[in-house]
Every structure is written in structure tokens, then in C-alpha cells.
Amino acid sequence: MSSRRYGPLHGIWAVANRELIKWYKVPFIMGISLVQPVLWLALFGKAMNLGNLFTSSSLQIPGLDLPSQVIDELGRDIMLRVFGVTDYFSFLAAGMLSFIVLFMSMNSGMSLIWDRRLGVLNKLLTTPVPRSNLVIGKSVASVIKSLAQASVVLLVAVLLGMRFRAGLSALDFLGTYLALFLLSMGLSSLFLLLALRSTSWESQMMIMNLVNMPLLFTSNSFYPLQMMPWWLRDVAVFNPITYSNEAIRGLLLGVPGVNLYLDFAYLAAFAALFTGLLALMARWMLSR
Amino acid sequence: MPEGSAAIVARGLTKVYGRLVAVDHVDLDVGEGEVFALLGPNGAGKTTTVGMLTTLLRPTEGTAIVGGYDVVREPDMVRRVIGVVPQEYTADEDLSGWENLMFMASLYGIPRDEARRRAAELLEMVELSRFARVKVESYSGGMRRRLELAMGLINSPRILFLDEPTLGLDVQTRAAIWSYIRRLKDEYGMTILFTTHYMEEADLYATRIAIMDRGRIVKVGTPRELKDSIGGDVVTLNVDNMAAAKEVLRSAGIDAREYDGSLVFKLRDASTALPEILRALMGSGIQVRRMEVSEPTMDEVYLEYTGRRLRDAQASSEEAFALRATLRRARS
Numbered sequence: 001m002s003s004r005r006y007g008p009l010h011g012i013w014a015v016a017n018r019e020l021i022k023w024y025k026v027p028f029i030m031g032i033s034l035v036q037p038v039l040w041l042a043l044f045g046k047a048m049n050l051g052n053l054f055t056s057s058s059l060q061i062p063g064l065d066l067p068s069q070v071i072d073e074l075g076r077d078i079m080l081r082v083f084g085v086t087d088y089f090s091f092l093a094a095g096m097l098s099f100i101v102l103f104m105s106m107n108s109g110m111s112l113i114w115d116r117r118l119g120v121l122n123k124l125l126t127t128p129v130p131r132s133n134l135v136i137g138k139s140v141a142s143v144i145k146s147l148a149q150a151s152v153v154l155l156v157a158v159l160l161g162m163r164f165r166a167g168l169s170a171l172d173f174l175g176t177y178l179a180l181f182l183l184s185m186g187l188s189s190l191f192l193l194l195a196l197r198s199t200s201w202e203s204q205m206m207i208m209n210l211v212n213m214p215l216l217f218t219s220n221s222f223y224p225l226q227m228m229p230w231w232l233r234d235v236a237v238f239n240p241i242t243y244s245n246e247a248i249r250g251l252l253l254g255v256p257g258v259n260l261y262l263d264f265a266y267l268a269a270f271a272a273l274f275t276g277l278l279a280l281m282a283r284w285m286l287s288r
Numbered sequence: 289m290p291e292g293s294a295a296i297v298a299r300g301l302t303k304v305y306g307r308l309v310a311v312d313h314v315d316l317d318v319g320e321g322e323v324f325a326l327l328g329p330n331g332a333g334k335t336t337t338v339g340m341l342t343t344l345l346r347p348t349e350g351t352a353i354v355g356g357y358d359v360v361r362e363p364d365m366v367r368r369v370i371g372v373v374p375q376e377y378t379a380d381e382d383l384s385g386w387e388n389l390m391f392m393a394s395l396y397g398i399p400r401d402e403a404r405r406r407a408a409e410l411l412e413m414v415e416l417s418r419f420a421r422v423k424v425e426s427y428s429g430g431m432r433r434r435l436e437l438a439m440g441l442i443n444s445p446r447i448l449f450l451d452e453p454t455l456g457l458d459v460q461t462r463a464a465i466w467s468y469i470r471r472l473k474d475e476y477g478m479t480i481l482f483t484t485h486y487m488e489e490a491d492l493y494a495t496r497i498a499i500m501d502r503g504r505i506v507k508v509g510t511p512r513e514l515k516d517s518i519g520g521d522v523v524t525l526n527v528d529n530m531a532a533a534k535e536v537l538r539s540a541g542i543d544a545r546e547y548d549g550s551l552v553f554k555l556r557d558a559s560t561a562l563p564e565i566l567r568a569l570m571g572s573g574i575q576v577r578r579m580e581v582s583e584p585t586m587d588e589v590y591l592e593y594t595g596r597r598l599r600d601a602q603a604s605s606e607e608a609f610a611l612r613a614t615l616r617r618a619r620s
């Protein structure tokens with residue numbers, strides 16, 4: 001049996017597949033992780049529909065008797081100039097795709113910690129799967145889960161009234177998934193990196209809770225960069241979520257002024273950096 | 289070197305944790321096809337030794353060759369030829385026994401058809417076929433051990449490592465596990481290295497035993513050799529005149545103790561030496577009413593080399609295991 005040959009990717013799918021089997025065995029967890037982004041969509045996206053601020057009913061200034069079309073026209077203009085689209089809901093919905101990916105990818109480290117605590121890892125480490133592939137397999141599983149969940153969020157958003165740009169093509173969706181894939185790969189690897197030596201799921205949870213909101217709010221998920229104070233903007237330009245949001249809004253909503261090359265280059269660099277780092281660190285961090 | 293070429297060779301194998309020397313310059317030679325036991329109490333360093341031999345732990349010092357490959361320089365090659373059944377349970381509780389085996393098979397890159405055949409065969413062997421589709425969560429301790437054994441065999445390893453394969457199991461289940469292991473050995477002729485603190489197990493199933501204590505190997509040999517090494521068989525004589533008999537024995541260079549109304553002494557090579565002694569006793573007019581010759585137990589061997597009885601070690605090890613199992617349950 002020792003003559004069996006192993007390719008450089010040996011074991012990645014095997015490891016990922018185990019995670020996925022465990023995942024779709026428990027549809028409850030799948031459902032639970034969808035609650036947050038869908039709630040955000042429904043409550044925040046619908047209630048905070050900023051477009052309503054600039055309509056004739058809310059923008060009626062006493063004494064100044066402007067015709068309502070003018071005001072509506074003005075409102076649309078403001079929305080377009082700030083958000084790049086006329087309805088805030090679509091803007092937010094695009095941001096929620098990155099949100100669910102962040103939310104799902106952060107969990108990647110947990111399975112490693114459990115495997116270590118329950119002794120499964122000791123078993124995995126005596127098989128011919130390279131250390132790097134053990135963790136990359138987990139990363140891949142996390143990416144697949146993230147993309148599946150993102151698809152559900154996208155579907156819900158469409159049902160709730162998300163509007164795409166005119167002349168949308170299949171290529172735009174492909175690009176959207178590519179952006180989410182790169183974001184997820186980078187984030188999953190990052191959180192696995194944090195879990196490489198850890199045995200404490202409590203501390204991993206703490207880290208997750210500590211960084212998820214800041215990561216979200218220092219990105220353009222809720223409002224565009226132009227609306228941010230300068231210091232926040234300076235942080236947001238480093239946040240990979242900013243780039244996936246921008247790419248997706250450019251592709252799906254037709255938000256103008258989007259530099260797709262920059263977005264994808266940044267996301268690819270982010271994914272490559274952390275996946276590479278993870279593979280490298282796993283080699284010596286997993287052995288004792 | 290017993291039985292063919294070497295499957296495992298270790299020289300000066302050492303593992304240091306901070307200031308604790310968990311394994312201290314261990315030398316091992318395990319021949320191809322041997323069933324080799326590492327016998328020792330809690331904390332002796334058995335698991336740590338197995339960890340280094342199975343590429344899980346990096347030795348602080350020393351070398352080990354397993355299946356012809358160096359565990360530090362060619363760990364990937366070592367991993368291909370070994371099977372490991374760790375002390376802890378390692379099956380995924382959320383998956384069924386079948387799924388666990390298929391997962392293990394995929395880690396070894398075994399093609400699906402072959403994996404299915406092998407998994408079915410192994411489940412059959414450890415008598416878990418009926419529970420193949422049941423989640424491991426609901427397996428009993430004995431069932432889990434059997435599954436672990438099957439998982440360690442999925443890649444048809446040349447060398448199998450078993451770390452306390454029967455820890456915490458009742459007597460029947462232990463016997464069952466050993467009957468599977470023996471069958472394996474007969475069928476596939478693999479080399480087996482197991483750790484245990486059950487002396488009977490080492491005595492019954494091992495071709496050779498290494499007694500380990502505080503990180504060191506204090507004695508290696510076949511069960512026979514180990515027992516012989518502590519001064520031969522134990523002879524118990526019931527005689528009419530104890531004092532006179534003792535005198536006769538002393539003149540033959542034997543130091544006998546009185547125990548429970550009988551004389552007890554150790555005798556090397558009893559089958560040839562005993563007739564001489566009986567002749568001498570009867571020559572002095574002493575009547576021998578009853579006579580018993582027994583082999584020394586491994587317990588006595590163990591006491592001789594470690595200064596401790598293994599019975600105590602055994603109890604505390606089972607406690608530790610029970611504690612771990614409780615903790616594991618508590619988390620879910």
C-alpha cells in the first residue's frame with residue numbers, strides 16, 4: 001500500500017468533505033447562521049431606507065412650495081451621488097453578501113480547535129495528509145459553506161426587492177462569486193491561523209466577537225466611503241470587505257466609479273497571503 | 289535480533305517537556321512480525337514514545353526508524369506504512385462508524401470501491417456491521433474501541449501502534465479486542481507495538497516486553513526471560529519439620545521464607561533442580577506432604593524492576609480514563 005502516490009493537493013477534499021457532511025447533517029445550524037444577515041436585510045435595509053428621506057413627503061419645507069417631482073428628482077440625485085444607486089436596500093443587500101461570508105468564514109477555526117480537543121487531530125496528523133492540506137481543507141469547507149449561505153442571502157434579497165443594474169449578465173454573477181470566494185478564502189485562513197495552536201474555543205469565540213463588528217463597520221457595508229469621516233476611511237481602505245463590496249456593487253448594481261481591477265487584485269492578494277501563511281505555519285505549528 | 293529484520297529501531301529517543309524528561313534515551317529494536325509490549329504505569333512515557341514513533345511528536349534528541357524510514361527526516365513515508373490506534377478516542381462523534389471509516393480511507397487516498405470493501409470487511413471483523421450507520425455518539429466504550437481499531441487498520445498498515453487498546457474495558461471486551469488483534473496478526477503478519485499497564489495482557493499476547501518506568505526502559509525480554517530474570521520459579525513446599533527443612537535448603541544455598549504454614553522460595557530451572565532438592569530433604573528424614581511450582585507473575589517481575597506494584601498503577605490509570613471520559617461527555 002505504501003506505493004500509493006499522493007499529489008500535492010492530497011487530502012484537501014477529504015478533509016473538506018468531512019466538514020461538509022457534518023454541516024448538512026444539521027440544517028438547524030445552517031438556518032441559524034442565516035438569521036442575522038436576513039434580519040439585517042429586512043429590518044435595517046427596509047426600515048432605514050434612506051431613499052425615503054429625500055422624497056416629497058419627507059422633504060416638504062414650509063413656505064417653500066416646491067413641486068413634488070422636483071423634490072423626488074433631487075432625492076434621486078442625492079442617492080445616486082452618495083450611494084451610486086437610487087435605493088438603499090439594494091446597496092445594503094450587496095453589502096450583506098460580504099457580511100454572511102465574514103460571519104461564516106470566522107467559524108473556520110472552531111472545527112480545528114474541536115478536533116484538537118477531541119483527539120481527532122492526533123489521528124489526522126499520523127495520516128499521509130500534509131499538515132498544510134489538513135488546514136487548507138478546512139478553509140475550503142468554510143468557503144463552500146460561505147458561498148452557499150451567500151446564495152441564500154442573495155435569493156432573500158431579491159425576494160425582498162433588490163434591484164440589479166440594467167444589462168446584467170451571467171458574468172457579473174460569476175465575478176460576484178469570485179469576489180466572495182477570495183474574501184472567504186482569506187478570512188477562513190486568517191481565523192484558522194489564529195486557531196493553529198489554540199485549545200480554547202472560548203478564546204476563539206472572544207476573538208470572533210471582538211472583530212466581527214469592527215470589521216463590518218470599518219468597511220463600506222452600510223455606507224459608502226465618501227460618507228465616512230477621514231479616519232474611518234483610512235481604516236476602511238485596508239479592509240478587504242470594502243473591496244468585495246465595491247466589486248459586487250459595481251457588477252450587480254452598476255455603481256459608477258468602481259475600479260474592478262484594483263478590487264480583484266486586492267482580494268486576490270488578501271486570499272493568497274493568508275492561505276500561503278496558513279499553509280506555511282501549519283507545517284511547524286501543528287507538530288509538537 | 290528476533291524474527292527477521294527490524295520494523296522499529298530507536299536510539300537514544302528522548303522527549304523533554306520544560307524540565308520534565310518524559311522519555312529518557314530509549315533504545316528499541318522491534319523485529320518484523322513481532323508483537324511488542326511497552327509495559328509501564330501512568331506517566332511512564334509510553335504515549336510520548338508512541339507519539340514520537342508515529343511522527344506526532346518531534347523527538348528532542350535521538351533517532352527512530354520505523355518501517356525503514358526516519359521519523360524526523362521522512363515522516364510522510366512513515367505515515368504511509370503505519371496504523372495508529374491512539375489512547376484517546378479519535379472517531380468523529382457526529383459521524384457514523386461507516387462515515388468515519390470512509391473518511392479515514394479518503395485520507396489515505398484509497399479508491400472508493402476498495403475503501404467500501406475494506407470498511408465493510410473491518411466492521412465485520414470487529415462485529416460492528418449492525419451499527420455501521422449509527423452515529424458514534426451513541427456507541428458504548430467497547431464499541432468505540434473496536435471502531436478505533438478498525439480505523440487504525442483501514443490502510444492495511446505494515447506496522448500497527450496500539451496505545452492502551454483495552455483501557456477501561458471489561459474483561460470480556462478486552463478478550464474480544466485481543467482476539468481481533470491476534471487474528472489480524474495471523475492474517476496479515478503485521479508488526480504490532482502496543483502499550484499497556486495490564487500485565488496479563490503483556491504476558492499473554494506479547495512476543496517481547498519492554499518495561500518502562502519514569503521515561504526509561506528498565507528491562508526488555510520475552511515474558512519467559514523476564515520471569516526467569518528475577519530468579520526462576522516460585523516453589524511452595526508443605527513439610528512436617530519446617531525448621532529442619534529450612535536448614536537443609538540453606539545448605540543448598542536457598543533462602544526460604546515461611547509463608548502461610550509453608551516454605552516458599554525461588555528456584556531457577558525448577559524442573560531439573562527440584563528433584564535434587566527433594567532427594568536431599570528426604571535424605572534428612574523430612575516428609576514432603578505437598579509441593580507446588582508456579583511461574584513468577586508479571587506483577588512480581590514488575591515489582592522487581594520498578595519497585596512498585598502495577599496493580600496500584602492500574603487502578604489510577606482507569607480512574608484517569610474515567611475522568612477524561614466524563615469531561616468529554618460534559619462538553620456536549
Ligand SMILES: Nc1ncnc2c1ncn2[C@@H]1O[C@H](COP(=O)(O)OP(=O)(O)OP(=O)(O)O)[C@@H](O)[C@H]1O
Nearest residue numbers: 305308310328329330331332333334335336337605
Ligand atoms: N504535552 C505535554 N506537556 C508537558 N508534559 C507532558 C506532555 N505530554 C506528556 N507529558 C508528561 O510526560 C510524562 C509521560 O506522559 P505519557 O503520556 O507519555 O505517559 P504514559 O506512560 O502514556 O501514561 P498513561 O498510562 O497515563 O497513558 C507525564 O509525566 C506527562 O505528564
Ligand SMILES: [Mg+2]
Nearest residue numbers: 334335336375
Ligand atoms: Mg499513555
